[in-house]
Amino acid sequence: MDQPEKKMKVLIVEDDTFSRQYMASVVRLGKYELMEARNGVEGLKLFESFAPDLIFSDISMPVMDGLEMLERIRRRSHDTIVIMTTAFGSAEFTLKALRLRANDYLVKPILPKDISAILKKYAGVLSARSVEREVVGLILERNLKMKLDNRLEMLGKVADRLMQESEGRISPADRMGIRLGLLEIMINAIEHGNLDITYFDKTRATESREFDLHDLIVERGNKEPYKSRRVHIQFQMTAEMCEWVITDEGTGFDWRSVPDPNDPANLMSMHGRGIMLARLNFDEVIYIERGNQVILRKRLQPAN
Ligand SMILES: Nc1ncnc2c1ncn2[C@@H]1O[C@H](COP(=O)(O)OP(=O)(O)OP(=O)(O)O)[C@@H](O)[C@H]1O
Ligand SMILES: [Mg+2]
Structure with missing residues (x-):
């Protein structure tokens, strides 16, 4: 029932x-x-x-x-x-x-x-939040590959599945931050990467009542070339760390010019905080080459 x-x-x-x-x-x-x-x-x-x-x-x-x-x-x-x-x-x-x-x-x-x-x-x-399961915490190494289409509504579940992989190894104090950081980077991969929605589009959506971001997401999601683009996720856990590599099939962006998260002046716009939130929660957030690939790393406490 x-x-x-x-x-x-x-x-x-x-x-x-x-x-x-x-x-x-x-x-x-x-x-x-x-x-x-x-x-x-x-x-x-x-x-x-x-x-x-x-x-x-x-x-x-x-x-x-x-x-x-x-x-x-x-x-x-x-x-x-x-x-x-x-x-x-x-x-x-x-x-x-x-x-x-x-x-x-x-x-x-x-x-x-x-x-x-x-x-x-x-x-x-x-x-989608999962229950803590002790046995999983005893596993030292894991690998997982996932391929996602562009349904944003799936990402909560995907983040949950990814968190299960590291259950018991990432401290309870860090888990929610990691989960939400993953979510932000996966949203970016779909929204900005595969669907090619720009920073400007998002600003326009927050400022105008007529222009709706959701409509644009739906429209692009049904149209080529956006429609057949995928997000690839590769998760790896070793004794020392967890690493997530998130790759989209978009054109990338100039990640070198993303505002410094430690400068308070950059906190006041209505969006532009996804990458910053991720940076606060992972030990490393590394963009590769043209910017359609991100490596996220979290160092682990030694297992008992
Ligand atoms: N995978 C990506 N492909 C292309 N551009 C990206 C990608 N990830 C981020 N960007 C660019 O970097 C900008 C900043 O991303 P960030 O997640 O920090 O903020 P946002 O997505 O604009 O807003 P928010 O996440 O706060 O809703 C984006 O607006 C976009 O221009
Ligand atoms: Mg974002």
Whole structure:
């Protein structure tokens, strides 16, 4: 018999009543369970009692701010997805939040479609999340090759399958970051690589109400030459490290000019953070030649 689908639990932590209610109204449009808190202390209480899957949190708030709340949450859970909502111009804090292991961020003013897009992306991750299995952690070497078509909605499951391969070898504190970093790079391989959607197209989509990125993705996905392009994934785990090589069949890009993730000035645009999020979570992110191939590496603790 089919299990009833479990609703993703969302917590919004925001001191500004208008912003909080506005975000809540967007979240309520989807199938989510929702709770709201007005500051970090309330947020932390609800983190304990409500056990949210995903938290949207403001950074500057009275009583306890978002950074302190995040720090306390991360002492308890590495699996709760935390998305900071940050004011334009507060890049230093955003970077601090990412270092404290926030998973993503939204820059205010936040549009309904930004919230829906984030919920959709992470709902896929959560529904596919696998259970930790001890035996797999005893395996020292593994190899896996996958070939994907351009269905973005499959990527949550693919990331999940890839995480299973390294189960028990990557520390629990690092797993969610790795999973989301893989997701960002695979999204890029389809979106920018195979479907040839440019940085400019994405900017246009965030700025214009008429131009919809999803429509362009669907249109390209049904048209040659984009349609028959594939993404190739090669995973290898040795005693020392995990390595993922992700190759698309697009034309590549000038990866040498991707903004430095350590410069806060680069954090404030509405997109352009996928590569940065990956860089924060892997030990190495290496683009090869024309940029249609990425090597991601994570060094491992010695197995017991
Ligand atoms: N595989 C790829 N093929 C071609 N271009 C790419 C590829 N990966 C990244 N890029 C280019 O690098 C830019 C930055 O990628 P990044 O993932 O950091 O941000 P984004 O995809 O623009 O936005 P976001 O990931 O935040 O939604 C992209 O806009 C695109 O121009
Ligand atoms: Mg991206």
